[in-house]
Amino acid sequence: MAWPPPDSRMAPLLAVEDLLVEFHTRSGTVRALDGVSFDLRHGEMMALVGESGSGKSVTAYAILGILDTAARISGRVVFDGRELLSAGEKAMGAVRGSKLAIIFQNPRTALNPIRPIGKQIADVLARHGNVTAAQAQRLGVEMLAKVRIPDPKRRAAAYPFELSGGMCQRVMIAMALACEPALLIADEPTTGLDITTQAAIMGLIAELVASRNMAMLLITHDLALAAQYCNRIAVMHAGHLVELAPTRLLFATPRHPYTANLIAAAPGEGAGLDRLSAIPGTIPDLRRGDLPACRYSERCERVTPDCRTGPLLRLDTADGRRVACRHPL
């Protein structure tokens, strides 16, 4: 099928506008995402950071169109000039895995346990590339070599259970990159892996992404990891995108109180236990009917009555930042 070429390199590769996701469940409506907007340029690496339940993965799944059917989605997701939310399953199927790929969080459960890994990569190539089965098999082995799996020819016949967690994640990366996507979404790609393996996997992803001029959306709860690999960071809290800023500015002068607290809570070099601050309270129950306009207001030390009654103010500043706060720092 004909893919509309990007009209200009200046247009963002991905534009998410006012994304809203709700799940209707027996115990009430979960307002998982509300008014999430950001865009991603060609070749850019951006991170989506937040605690569990902040809506990071829901954002990724909404972009890929793989949310549960119980989800009600509104807003716009424009990828490479095409609106994805209104695109049918057939059109999405053509984009997913080829132009738009994802590395899932837990490679062991994401891979098919009863199919050799070489075949799983070949499946992706056979589905999207114009290749024969034999070519796909050979390209699959090549991909394994590219993600630096030793002895790729022999390993192609291995099943996921025969490989370590780090090796399985390399297979996931090989699958995601097999069709040279324009955008790679990496959903907690190193959670559960050892720190040395994490460094190796992240180094590999960053290198491959940069060498192909791909864009990457890194989803992580680890601010330090996001800062090391991404130029821009979007901080999420309870389904809101609370701050979006270039990495250096975000760390130097966080504007949203939650961002500031998140940075202060992360243990790192030099900070003693007494210097670490805790963030009071927890993420509010997103099923509540009386959710305040600012969902951080109940944990915030700068709160005033209008924070609760709303509406939520989103400020765009001249230095390319966005803050969703009435009383930014």
Place this chain on the structure above:
Amino acid sequence: MTSSAGTPRALLSVNGLRKLYPVGRKLLGRFGRTQPAMLHAVDGVSFAIERGETIGLVGESGCGKSTLARLIARLIDPTAGMIWFDGADISTMPARKFARSEWRADIQMVFQEATDSINPRFTAARAIADPLIRLRDLRAAALRVRVEEVARLTGLPAELLVRFPHQLSGGQKARVGIARAIAVEPRLLILDEPTSALDVSVQTVILKLLHELKQRLALSYLFVSHDLNVVRLLCDRVLVMYLGRIIESGPAVQLFAAPAHPYTQALLSALPNPGARRTRIALAGEPRSPIDPDPHICRLYGRCPRATDLCRKVAPLLQQIAAGRLVACHHPVDEMAAAGP
């Protein structure tokens, strides 16, 4: 100065501790004779924990740190070696018997996954009461008073005590796990990755709680973690483990500032660093197999950037390189070798 055996008055000292697990059989020469293949989970570990000390045990998954923690907690029996607690040998008593011994209350453990380690059919109060019933024989009013007292100590609101684990948040479950462990007034608390499942905001609260409890209750900690940043915050001394062995130990401040073992150096350099000033020291390949490792080869051989021929002929032993600092390496990182004895 701390030798590997510790001072005579050490709270806990461990000497030559080993735990091997049989994993299938291996062929011996011709004629199809076999002998069991052994996985060396913990392979000759010696160290001591002084009173009031917090020791960090770090290493990657599969290095044997959880097995070592379980050996010391006496949940499993060692294959060989000694464990002395407060001057008494506790390594020979079978784990089953240890559970009912006078020592059980002295050594308590906080487990990795609070969700999996609390009986899902117990309320928080019942979970905390369990060790008090078994080990302190508390009943009725006395039991309730103690449960509420421990809940208060760990910052668990009294109204949450009637809840079941699935009705509690991750941080609250972590508090229940800690409350249950300190209820019987242990002297040594073993913490196995107590915060690895928690969000960073909750993690800080729990770490501060642990720090405060240690002061208040005069506890000693063995803190098992793969998170070096957390270990740096909480621990006085650090043990670095690799494939069943301790390969470096020393005061946390010194070890983090100037790691002597190439593995420790690689581990520290892999920490995500927003400034990215540090260059990463990558280890090649995958760890050697822990099944019947060759006793003459250094366990890091094949991955180590500093390896020489010597490293595959003679496995290095732990040696003192400075006061309180031990390293098992033929070619420790230079600055430290220069500052050695």
